Amino acid sequence: MTVASAAGAPPNRVTSWSSINWRTVQNQVFRLQVRIAKAVEEKRYGKAKALQWLLTHSWAAKLLAVRRVTTNKGKKTPGIDGVVWRTAQDKLNAARSLSRHGYRPLPLRRVHIPKANGKLRPLGIPVMRDRAMQALYALALEPITEVRADKHSYGFRRNRSTADALSQLFIVLSRKDSPQWVLDADIKACFDRISHDWLLRNILMDTVVLRSWLKAGYIDRHVFFSTEEGTPQGGIISPLLANAALDGLEAALRDAISRSGAKVNLVRYADDFVITGCSRELLEKVVLPVVTAFMAQRGLTLSPEKTHIVHIDEGFDFLGCNVRKYSGKLLIKPAKLKVLAFVRSLRKLIKSQRGGSASELIRQLNAKLRGWGNYYRPFSAKKTYSFVDSEVFHALRRWMIRRHRNKSEAWCWKKYFRRDGNRDVFHGTVSSHSGDTKVKVVDLFRMSSITIKRHIKVRGDVHPFQPDCSTYLAKRRPVHRQRKRFDRWYRAELYG
Numbered sequence: 001m002t003v004a005s006a007a008g009a010p011p012n013r014v015t016s017w018s019s020i021n022w023r024t025v026q027n028q029v030f031r032l033q034v035r036i037a038k039a040v041e042e043k044r045y046g047k048a049k050a051l052q053w054l055l056t057h058s059w060a061a062k063l064l065a066v067r068r069v070t071t072n073k074g075k076k077t078p079g080i081d082g083v084v085w086r087t088a089q090d091k092l093n094a095a096r097s098l099s100r101h102g103y104r105p106l107p108l109r110r111v112h113i114p115k116a117n118g119k120l121r122p123l124g125i126p127v128m129r130d131r132a133m134q135a136l137y138a139l140a141l142e143p144i145t146e147v148r149a150d151k152h153s154y155g156f157r158r159n160r161s162t163a164d165a166l167s168q169l170f171i172v173l174s175r176k177d178s179p180q181w182v183l184d185a186d187i188k189a190c191f192d193r194i195s196h197d198w199l200l201r202n203i204l205m206d207t208v209v210l211r212s213w214l215k216a217g218y219i220d221r222h223v224f225f226s227t228e229e230g231t232p233q234g235g236i237i238s239p240l241l242a243n244a245a246l247d248g249l250e251a252a253l254r255d256a257i258s259r260s261g262a263k264v265n266l267v268r269y270a271d272d273f274v275i276t277g278c279s280r281e282l283l284e285k286v287v288l289p290v291v292t293a294f295m296a297q298r299g300l301t302l303s304p305e306k307t308h309i310v311h312i313d314e315g316f317d318f319l320g321c322n323v324r325k326y327s328g329k330l331l332i333k334p335a336k337l338k339v340l341a342f343v344r345s346l347r348k349l350i351k352s353q354r355g356g357s358a359s360e361l362i363r364q365l366n367a368k369l370r371g372w373g374n375y376y377r378p379f380s381a382k383k384t385y386s387f388v389d390s391e392v393f394h395a396l397r398r399w400m401i402r403r404h405r406n407k408s409e410a411w412c413w414k415k416y417f418r419r420d421g422n423r424d425v426f427h428g429t430v431s432s433h434s435g436d437t438k439v440k441v442v443d444l445f446r447m448s449s450i451t452i453k454r455h456i457k458v459r460g461d462v463h464p465f466q467p468d469c470s471t472y473l474a475k476r477r478p479v480h481r482q483r484k485r486f487d488r489w490y491r492a493e494l495y496g
Contacts, residue, residue, distance in 0.1 A: 016088070017088035017091050022067070025060045025063050028058070029058070029139060030465075032054060032058070033055070033139065033465050035051050036048050036055070036140065036143040036465075037143035037144070037146065037463070039051060040143070041147055045204060048204065052205065055140045056100070056139075056206070057100075061140075062095045064135075065133070065135035066085070066091050066094045066132050067091075068135045068236070069131040069236070074125070078109075078125075079106065079130070079131075080106055080108070080109045080219055081106065081127045083128055084128060094132060098132055098136055100206070100209060103133065105127075105130045105216045106130060106216065107218050108125055108126050108218040108219070108232055109124070109125040110124055110125075110218045110220035110225075111125060124218050124232030124233065124234045125234050126234070130213075131236055134213065134235055134236040134237040135236045137209060138236055141204075141237065141240050142158075142240060144204050144205075145247070146464065146465055148248075149463065150247050150266065151460040152168055152250065152266055152268065154168075155239075155243070155269040156239035156242070157243070158463075158464045159462070159480045161484060161486075162269060162375075162483075163457075165268075165269045166332055167456075168267050168460075169267050169318065169323055169332070170330060172265045172276055173276065173312055173323065173330050178263070178330075179263035179277055179278050179312075180278070180313075181276065181279055181280050181282075181283055181310070181312070182277075182316055183283045183287060183291075183307070184274055184306075184308055184316040184317075185274070185291065185302055186272055187272075187301070187303065188303040190246075190270075191230055191231055191232070191233045191271075192229070192230040193230050193301075194230055194241065194242065194299055196214045196215070196229055196230075198245065198297065199241060199244075200214075202244070203244055213231075213235070213237070215227060229299060242271065243270075245300075246268065246271065248294070249268070249273070249294055252290055252291075253291075256287075256290045261278060262277060263278040264277050272318065272319065274316070274318055275287055280309055280311075283309050284309060320338045320376075321333065321379060322336065333381060334376050334381050339384055342368075342388070343388060345368070346369075346392055347391070347395050349365065350396060351399070354399065358429075359428030359429060359442050361428070362427070363442070369445045370445055372388075373385060373447045373450045377453050378452070378453060378454050378455035379452075380452070382452070385447035385448045386447075386448045388447050392444070393426075396426050396444075400412040400416050416428075420443075426444040427441050427442060427443045428441075429442070430442055455479075456476075456479070459472070
């Protein structure tokens with residue numbers, strides 16, 4: 001069997017998972033996705049549904065779906081059946097089993113994970129087969145959601161990141177004639193309350209399969225609960241459904257506010273969004289009712305605690321940053337609450353390593369400092385970096401004194417700090433793996449050494465299924481890949 005045949009041959013002729021040519025598989029799926037996107041742009045919805053059927057029944061798409069669920073972060077987390085696909089044969093058998101005929105999803109396994117604010121976030125974990133089916137149908141739905149997406153929607157979309165959303169805010173708010181008032185809004189329990197009826201009427205995909213997922217229910221502490229609304233957090237297709245439900249808000253605002261000079265701009269990242277306006281009255285009496293009515297059609301409401309109208313001189317927090325004008329100059333800085341939460345997590349880590357080695361402590365600290373610092377690198381974070389460095393220094397000083405209670409502070413200083421130019425650097429040593437007596441010195445990373453590197457925002461009218469934009473997106477791919485890694489780290493560290 002040739003490598004190429006592994007991608008395009010019928011499933012009964014494929015015998016080796018390792019010999020599959022994934023580039024060929026991805027190209028086959030991408031060509032169909034481009035055709036689906038083009039059909040939707042031309043409003044040929046019958047053709048789009050026919051192409052979706054071809055994609056969800058293609059062997060290449062089934063291979064990609066199984067690959068996605070067996071390589072992502074939750075690949076070792078089972079559903080209620082306890083099954084995990086580990087071996088190559090398991091994966092091949094799984095791809096062969098993905099069929100719409102007779103398909104009935106199992107209930108989800110409900111787990112609760114802690115959030116940064118101390119509350120618990122419910123997650124629904126499907127079984128592996130249901131995850132793969134969701135990944136398969138997501139391949140067919142994504143081209144449609146991208147074509148229909150709002151121009152300035154940046155969450156859960158390919159080639160877009162939090163840095164793009166914040167850069168768009170900077171463009172909108174930084175000029176002298178920019179809008180001065182901002183509606184900072186948040187949707188209350190967005191994933192848990194989306195209307196099933198609205199999704200079934202408006203999402204262009206197989207409604208039988210979609211209904212089976214929405215009504216599958218979940219099991220929490222061995223008790224079954226039915227689901228009458230919402231799409232579970234944890235499902236692969238849930239972010240696509242949530243984005244599809246919220247797309248169209250830009251058009252609704254544009255239709256309701258026709259007069260020039262209103263300066264209404266929408267920037268959205270998942271269920272967090274910001275709308276600018278020329279006055280408080282415009283936002284209160286025109287924009288807010290439009291948004292409320294738009295959400296009500298989808299079974300959603302705005303969170304009263306997290307939705308407020310502010311002047312740009314007062315500032316607001318968005319995606320972990322504080323956006324505010326100081327004497328007419330717009331600055332985007334790390335949000336105070338996020339900074340304090342990060343410092344607390346560093347202190348907790350240092351305190352927990354009282355009996356560990358300095359080199360292991362430095363390794364863990366460096367990972368957190370680099371990840372957090374790189375997330376805020378495009379923004380005005382120099383003073384924040386210096387503050388964090390200072391807090392880490394004082395925490396390490398307390399750590400070494402507690403660690404060596406019978407030694408003087410001068411002795412501790414000489415053991416853990418070395419002179420580098422005009423600075424004292426906290427360091428540790430790691431033995432060489434070669435077996436000789438050499439040791440490697442590892443230094444604590446200094447956040448203030450991070451230089452600001454401005455982010456170039458992605459064009460709002462671009463999506464990945466436009467053939468004429470492939471060169472543009474290819475040039476931006478390293479930036480997209482890097483920001484995706486920083487965003488993923490940030491969500492894991494601060495949002496849970």
